[in-house]
Amino acid sequence: MGLRFQAPRGTRDLLPGELRLWQWAERLAREVLEHYGYAEIRTPLFEDYELFARTSGESSDVVQKEMYRFKDLKGRDLALRPEGTASVCRAYLEHSMSGQGRLQKLWYAGPMMRYGRPQKGRYRQFSQIGAECIGVAAPDADIEMIALFVDIFEAWGFESLTVAVNSVGTPEIRRAYGEALRAWLEPVREMLSADSRQRLEVNPLRVLDSKDPGDVAFLTGKDAGLGPMPRLIDSLDRSAAAHWDAVRAGLDALGIAYEVDPGLVRGLDYYTHTAFEVHDRSLGAQSALGGGGRYDGLIEALGGQPTPGVGFSIGLDRAMLVLAERGTLGDLPRPLVFVVGMEATQRHVHPLVRALRQVYAAEFDLEARGTTAQMRTAGRRGATAVVVLGEEEWKRGEVVVKDMKSGTQETVILEGLPERLDRIMGLTGEVRAE
Numbered sequence: 001m002g003l004r005f006q007a008p009r010g011t012r013d014l015l016p017g018e019l020r021l022w023q024w025a026e027r028l029a030r031e032v033l034e035h036y037g038y039a040e041i042r043t044p045l046f047e048d049y050e051l052f053a054r055t056s057g058e059s060s061d062v063v064q065k066e067m068y069r070f071k072d073l074k075g076r077d078l079a080l081r082p083e084g085t086a087s088v089c090r091a092y093l094e095h096s097m098s099g100q101g102r103l104q105k106l107w108y109a110g111p112m113m114r115y116g117r118p119q120k121g122r123y124r125q126f127s128q129i130g131a132e133c134i135g136v137a138a139p140d141a142d143i144e145m146i147a148l149f150v151d152i153f154e155a156w157g158f159e160s161l162t163v164a165v166n167s168v169g170t171p172e173i174r175r176a177y178g179e180a181l182r183a184w185l186e187p188v189r190e191m192l193s194a195d196s197r198q199r200l201e202v203n204p205l206r207v208l209d210s211k212d213p214g215d216v217a218f219l220t221g222k223d224a225g226l227g228p229m230p231r232l233i234d235s236l237d238r239s240a241a242a243h244w245d246a247v248r249a250g251l252d253a254l255g256i257a258y259e260v261d262p263g264l265v266r267g268l269d270y271y272t273h274t275a276f277e278v279h280d281r282s283l284g285a286q287s288a289l290g291g292g293g294r295y296d297g298l299i300e301a302l303g304g305q306p307t308p309g310v311g312f313s314i315g316l317d318r319a320m321l322v323l324a325e326r327g328t329l330g331d332l333p334r335p336l337v338f339v340v341g342m343e344a345t346q347r348h349v350h351p352l353v354r355a356l357r358q359v360y361a362a363e364f365d366l367e368a369r370g371t372t373a374q375m376r377t378a379g380r381r382g383a384t385a386v387v388v389l390g391e392e393e394w395k396r397g398e399v400v401v402k403d404m405k406s407g408t409q410e411t412v413i414l415e416g417l418p419e420r421l422d423r424i425m426g427l428t429g430e431v432r433a434e
Contacts, residue, residue, distance in 0.1 A: 011123060169236050
């Protein structure tokens with residue numbers, strides 16, 4: 001008989017063994033974000049549909065094909081959030097956060113939902129970590145955002161990362177470039193995919209996002225006859241070029257490797273200047289791990305005053321899959337104390353475990369089975385140290401402590417137990433105090 005219920009297609013359960021890796025990665029990311037001065041913000045899982053339609057664009061794939069849109073019992077038009085930036089900017093406006101300081105540095109983490117074809121590392125419910133720097137138009141904000149982006153990945157152990165960067169200029173520059181791109185593609189218009197033909201009419205820059213093999217052949221110059229594709233960065237005016245030059249100079253000064261990718265665009269009018277992605281080239285064709293860019297027109301598009309902003313998002317599902325495949329999970333220590341009781345001392349086990357849990361992860365056998373069974377359980381749980389409450393030792397105010405790694409054991413007085421456990425666990429007094 002088959003299972004009656006299973007997780008919906010495109011979703012999954014994260015089991016305890018997997019979550020150890022996720023929790024480790026989230027903790028490290030939080031530390032990096034806090035070192036950069038970013039504060040966490042949490043927003044609802046669903047919002048007004050119009051918020052995402054306005055920020056992602058009515059013609060975008062997200063809105064047209066991937067949005068989980070629904071009406072509630074009062075008929076309100078809502079959608080499950082497909083990304084985090086729109087919600088953060090909505091909260092920024094709703095709570096008048098500009099009044100709390102001109103600069104707001106915020107980060108978020110949590111599930112997003114998009115309807116798409118599930119594949120390895122990509123799900124309909126997926127998780128992101130993202131950051132937004134709102135209120136500063138200077139290129140140093142772009143540089144800091146890219147450095148923060150890279151530092152999170154490096155904290156997770158990624159090496160030899162490459163940042164792909166481009167400038168998308170200003171709305172005026174993009175409109176002029178869009179006309180040049182449309183003219184360049186005109187000779188092959190009928191050979192483009194149906195999606196790209198539609199995008200060519202509505203927003204030509206979106207053609208550059210096409211994954212259709214035929215479209216890609218034209219865009220990468222592999223299909224002769226069109227000549228070099230016009231590049232947006234060649235159309236920048238003096239001000240946009242100065243911003244672009246400053247960003248690249250800042251990345252050079254930080255020693256962050258980058259590649260200029262003329263095809264990397266953000267197709268909406270409120271995106272400006274810097275666009276970027278982070279790649280681990282060792283992953284092959286699916287090397288992108290996240291992306292971001294500057295969106296100086298976004299908050300104004302939501303009804304606020306003109307306010308600059310720049311941000312990024314990281315797809316955690318993809319990043320955690322790579323880390324798991326590389327064996328990062330095996331490097332995650334989880335120090336554990338396991339307390340074993342005898343028949344005469346069993347009633348003292350739970351109180352001792354509760355006291356130990358003020359400092360350590362500690363467990364005991366809830367069924368109070370025999371000593372041999374308890375020791376086997378300690379081994380299966382991967383205990384770092386075992387504390388045995390022997391009858392005679394307990395009467396003397398002592399316990400037996402076994403180092404499970406070395407196999408050595410010794411009898412210590414109860415007052416000396418924390419010091420002995422610290423040595424086995426490799427903890428310092430500062431760590432214990434936390």
